[in-house]
Amino acid sequence: MTRITFDNASYDCKENESVLDCLTAHGVPVPSSCKAGVCQTCLMRALSGRVPPESQKGLKPTLIELNYFLSCSCIPAEDIDVAFPEAGKGRIPATVAGLEPLNSEIMCVKLNPVGPFEYRAGQYINFFRDDSTARSYSLASVSSLDECIKLHVRKIPDGRVSTWIHECLNPGDTVDISEALGDCFYVPGNPDQGLLLIGTGSGLAPLYGIVRDALLVGHTGPIRLYHGSLTMDGLYLIEELRQLARDYPNFAYTPCVSEGEAPDGFSSGIVLDVALKDIPKLSGWRIYLCGNPAMVNAAKKQTFLAGASMRDIYADPFVPAQP
Amino acid sequence: MSGSLYEKIGGEAAVNAAVDIFYRKVLADDTVNKFFEGVDMDKQAAKQKAFLTMAFGGPHNYTGEDMRRGHAHLVARGLNDAHFDAIMGHIGATLTELKVPADLIAQAAAIAESTRKDVLGK
Secondary structure, eight states, rough: EEEEEEEHEEEEEOTTTOHHHHHHHHHOOOOOOOSOOOOTTEEEEEEEOOOGGGGGTTTOHHHHHHHEEEEEGGGOOOOEEEOOOTOOOOOEEEEEEEEEEESSSSSEEEEEEOOOOOOOTTTTEEEETTTTTTEEEEBBOOOTTTEEEEEEEETTTOTTHHHHHHHHTTTTOOEOOOOOOSOOOOOOOTTSSSSEEEEEEGGGGHHHHHHHHHOOOOOOOSSEEEESSSSSGGGHOOOOOOHHHHHHEEEEEEEEEEOOOOTTTTTTTOOOHHHHOOOOOOTTEEEEEEEEEHHHHHHHHHHHHOOOGGGEEEEOOOOOOOO | OOOOHHHHHHHHHHHHHHHHHHHHHHHHOOGGGGGGGTSOOHHHHHHHHHHHHHTTTTTOOOOOOHHHHHHHHHHHTTOHHHHHHHHHHHHHHHHHTTTOOOHHHHHHHHHHTTTHHHTTOO
């Protein structure tokens, strides 16, 4: 007999009983549909304890690495502590180590979390202004390369958190952040696979982390980063990325501006169009998409239609907070 | 399970290969893709995989009532026989593309066809 812990309560799991059946039998409402390990409606996450591999069949590699599993096909062999995908965000104090403008509207915020902080480049955190006000920001840093965690915070007009970060935050201040969240990050394996990364605005942050993470662990396939902005003012980290492209021949960086003529070394046009024109066939490629939700959703569809497999497409739309 | 339709078609590996091809055909088809706009593509792909698994004679626990409930909002938006026919066509074309023998395609099509009344809320 194994024990399943959920939300601080523990339940006996009978022999050959799935996590889904055990929890629902005890009155815990877990959404489910096919009950055959396919539709992923009953997705949960193991916070401790190992889940059997057959309960992770068909999941994206990033979800497998984060111990997600399908509760309908999980018959646990050991005690496990489980949660719904959105739970367990926690709150961790962090010290502001530095603030550095990247362009006229985006600030790099460097934070030192108090105590251990695990993350994968490309994940995001929630940044709290107070108990009821938080916003999500992606991590641009790589844990093995950067001492601090780094966020790229774009100042939104009247944004309650971004304006506060830009105008009121000072080095030395203590703030609260969540643990790292999200499944948009690099997973080793398939080192020859082509990686296409498309971002707009501060959507460059997670992609900057993912690219450096992939290069660091020795990804050998082509890595193509496209960063789009309306005008030249919105681009940033241009020199750093050009240097990275000189250091790693398999990495190429294409900055794009969608309004007006682009100067030499920059492409003009919508970033998604520029990328798909360069790489029209994406069969076998892994795709990362971050930033403007309209771009991300269009890109998800277009890259899939261009041949990328659904399980190879990772997307992080920056959905604006409701005022 | 030996010699079942699901095994003959190629089991889970066949469904994995089929779902991307099938979903791509559906999204590219202007007569039906309006029903798929604005939905989360990952969730949708997983549901289509579950549906194809069932059509291929694989494991599932869907009842007619599930099918009815799951499509009621689409029926309210005008989902009808012509759309169902289009989807049937895409299933057949997907399996043909994967070089599945014609008699097995016919069996899978018959399973998919058996959901028509429930899907269309008749």
